[in-house]
Amino acid sequence: MNGLVSYLLPWRHAGLIRQFVAREVHNRYRQSWLGVAWLVLTPLAMLGVYTLVFRHVMKVKWVGLEESNLSFALRIYAGLAVFNFFAECVNRAPNLVREQPHLVKKVVFPLEVLAWVNVTSAAVGLMVSMVLLLVLGFWDRGGLSVSALALPLVWLPMVPLCVGLGWLLSGVGTYVHDVGQLLGMVLSALMFLSPIFFPVEALPEAVRGFMFLNPLALVITQTREVVLLGLWPDWSALAVEFLVCGLIAVVGAAFFRVTRAGFADVV
Secondary structure: OHHHHHHHHOHHHHHHHHHHHHHHHHHOOOOOHHHHHHHHHHHHHHHHHHHHHHHHHHOOOOOOOOHOOOOOOOOHHHHHHHHHHHHHHHHHHHHOOOHHHHHOOOOOOOHHHHHHHHHHHHHHHHHHHHHHHHHHHHHHOOOOOOHHHHHHHHHOOOOHHHHHHHHHHHHHHHHOOOHHHHHHHHHHHHHHHOOOOOOOOOOOHHHHHHHHHHHHHHHHHHHHHHHHOOOOOOOHHHHHHHHHHHHHHHHHHHHHHHHHHHHHHHH
16 A cells, blocks of 8 residues: 555655656757747647637537637637646557656666656646636636636646556556557547537536536536636535546556566566
8 A cells, every 4th residue: 555655646756757847848849949939839829720610610609608709719728728638648648658668677766657747747738728728818808706716626636537547558558559549539539528619508408417427527617617707616526526536546556556567578
């Protein structure tokens, strides 16, 4: 049990995680002209493209609301920020161990921190998205409700969810290389099955509850509520979601701990 606690609460490896995250972010943008400016430009470009396509080409309207272009765009962007963070973490997870063969051979290196590095480096982009969402929401609404302070807590369950999936998928992906191909199809389907381009209220009431079996649905919905509607989140629902995601993290840690014994033989 003590071993799992060190996986879930990696305080003693905090310096190592910071070092790897800084290197990851630096390597991602070091050969581009604009560098880390892409962290801002990419979500803004996405926001413009999706607004053009859904608002002006496909003539999509948010159910029950007549809003400006920016308001419509922010509703979509709130969902995309959450989904893109999740997708980035999950897409990279199967290769976390395979991409670091030199670390696998080092018996003393804590391979479990790779999942934390993956999530933390992806969180850099998520934080930029949060700032843009808050700034543009302030501009659109002429101010923000104090409920916007709850946004980090709304997003908190995604941390154990993505870390746990990182351990599970990297444990499987090290042995089975087809996992990455399958994940691409699953994430494409999940994007359109999540309430990104529509509110949950647009679904028939009989199936509305099933939407929340998708762990992203509650986070996306409550992101819109705390930032764009000025409502406080459903604390009990968030607590349940955090516990479920925490359970996924525990299962993932236990699975990774068992499977890592054979990594050196297949990497």
